[in-house]
Amino acid sequence: MAKNDLILRALRREPVERTPVWLMRQAGRYLPEYRQTRAVAGSFMDLCRNDELACEVTMQPLARYELDAAILFSDILTIPDAMGLGLQFVEGEGPCFDRPVDTPAAIDALGVPDPEDELGYVMNAVRTISSTLDGRVPLIGFAGSPWTLAVYMVEGRATREFRKVKLLMNAEPEATARLLDTLARSVAVYLEAQIRAGAEIAMIFDTWGGVLGHRDYEKFSLKWMQQIVSHLKKSSPDVPVILFTKGGGQWLSEMADTGCDGLGIDWTTSLRDARVATKDRVALQGNLDPAVLHAPADRIDAEVKRVIEEFGEGPGHIFNLGHGIQTLTDPERVGLMVDAVRKYSART
Numbered sequence: 610m611a612k613n614d615l616i617l618r619a620l621r622r623e624p625v626e627r628t629p630v631w632l633m634r635q636a637g638r639y640l641p642e643y644r645q646t647r648a649v650a651g652s653f654m655d656l657c658r659n660d661e662l663a664c665e666v667t668m669q670p671l672a673r674y675e676l677d678a679a680i681l682f683s684d685i686l687t688i689p690d691a692m693g694l695g696l697q698f699v700e701g702e703g704p705c706f707d708r709p710v711d712t713p714a715a716i717d718a719l720g721v722p723d724p725e726d727e728l729g730y731v732m733n734a735v736r737t738i739s740s741t742l743d744g745r746v747p748l749i750g751f752a753g754s755p756w757t758l759a760v761y762m763v764e765g766r767a768t769r770e771f772r773k774v775k776l777l778m779n780a781e782p783e784a785t786a787r788l789l790d791t792l793a794r795s796v797a798v799y800l801e802a803q804i805r806a807g808a809e810i811a812m813i814f815d816t817w818g819g820v821l822g823h824r825d826y827e828k829f830s831l832k833w834m835q836q837i838v839s840h841l842k843k844s845s846p847d848v849p850v851i852l853f854t855k856g857g858g859q860w861l862s863e864m865a866d867t868g869c870d871g872l873g874i875d876w877t878t879s880l881r882d883a884r885v886a887t888k889d890r891v892a893l894q895g896n897l898d899p900a901v902l903h904a905p906a907d908r909i910d911a912e913v914k915r916v917i918e919e920f921g922e923g924p925g926h927i928f929n930l931g932h933g934i935q936t937l938t939d940p941e942r943v944g945l946m947v948d949a950v951r952k953y954s955a956r957t
């Protein structure tokens with residue numbers, strides 16, 4: 610049992626002394642100590658592949674701030690990389706694949722990577738981090754949603770229009786379903802293995818679910834996340850699962866129906882409305898606009914207070930940003946935010 614189990618209790622919607630807090634992308638380039646370790650590793654993927662260094666950067670934000678969870682240092686694109694697509698991070702351009710998957714034949718050639726083999730470096734990182742944490746705070750394992758992984762795999766690089774992946778979806782719906790099924794099976798065994806290695810919470814990042822049309826979301830994103838949640842609820846029924854669809858405010862009730870334990874909420878949806886939509890069936894995680902961290906101290910304080918008040922009374926809130934922390938964020942402002950969460954959420 611973890612010594613600080615606030616986030617686990619909040620995910621069960623049990624009462625807590627104060628609102629637990631962590632940040633999406635809490636280990637990353639906004640921290641000078643991260644940039645230093647990354648330089649030692651050579652590249653971002655070298656950092657992910659080195660369990661000692663991945664552990665070091667996972668622990669960096671915990672040394673600076675009183676956070677209530679650690680998140681595995683890795684990336685959602687480890688699965689397509691393990692499928693042989695040739696992942697590259699190009700400076701200033703973001704992730705790229707040498708061999709995008711854009712035909713039915715390429716889709717049918719994909720296999721499910723073995724989490725302890727091709728992805729064994731991720732499991733080593735989980736084991737090293739878990740033993741270093743030694744129960745101090747729970748460790749969050751994660752993966753990308755099948756739809757979000759498919760976007761990167763089909764487009765091959767960052768996109769604003771989603772032309773190729775939406776063409777595939779509309780012209781080859783059956784091949785698209787086979788791709789999403791292979792990805793769902795890959796993510797399910799990958800998260801199961803992370804849990805076996807020591808992850809105590811599983812989170813699925815559906816960064817691009819919000820670009821789908823209303824009817825397409827259910828068919829191309831939610832259905833496959835549902836398949837993963839069902840798998841995990843059988844393989845590890847006591848491990849909470851958090852789903853996060855960026856831009857998914859209109860589908861919260863359907864997302865809660867998957868049987869997940871928590872939903873990540875971005876800053877475009879009010880936590881009050883999210884509670885009404887989900888009828889308090891799940892915990893809610895969020896949702897400070899990450900851009901607020903560039904504002905003066907009094908604005909950060911006021912916005913933290915507003916977010917906490919917007920969730921209102923009762924259990925089931927985990928404070929977080931509404932999306933990942935931005936690279937140009939001043940680390941001192943993050944400290945102000947974490948302190949404000951403690952100040953405004955303490956229940957005596």
Ligand code: CP3
Pocket residue numbers: 632633634635636637638647653680681682683684685686698699700701702703704751814816933
């Ligand atoms: O602290 C943490 O949250 C842990 C690790 C983490 C990373 N990526 C590390 C990382 C997590 C949870 C992710 C998830 C991730 N990766 C998502 C989903 C969440 C989201 O932000 O929507 C997505 C879409 C990716 C894909 C990805 N990886 C992108 C778009 C980038 C940025 C590329 C760039 O150059 O801006 C990455 C690289 C990446 N992943 C970095 C980190 C710390 C930056 C790497 C570096 O240059 O050091």
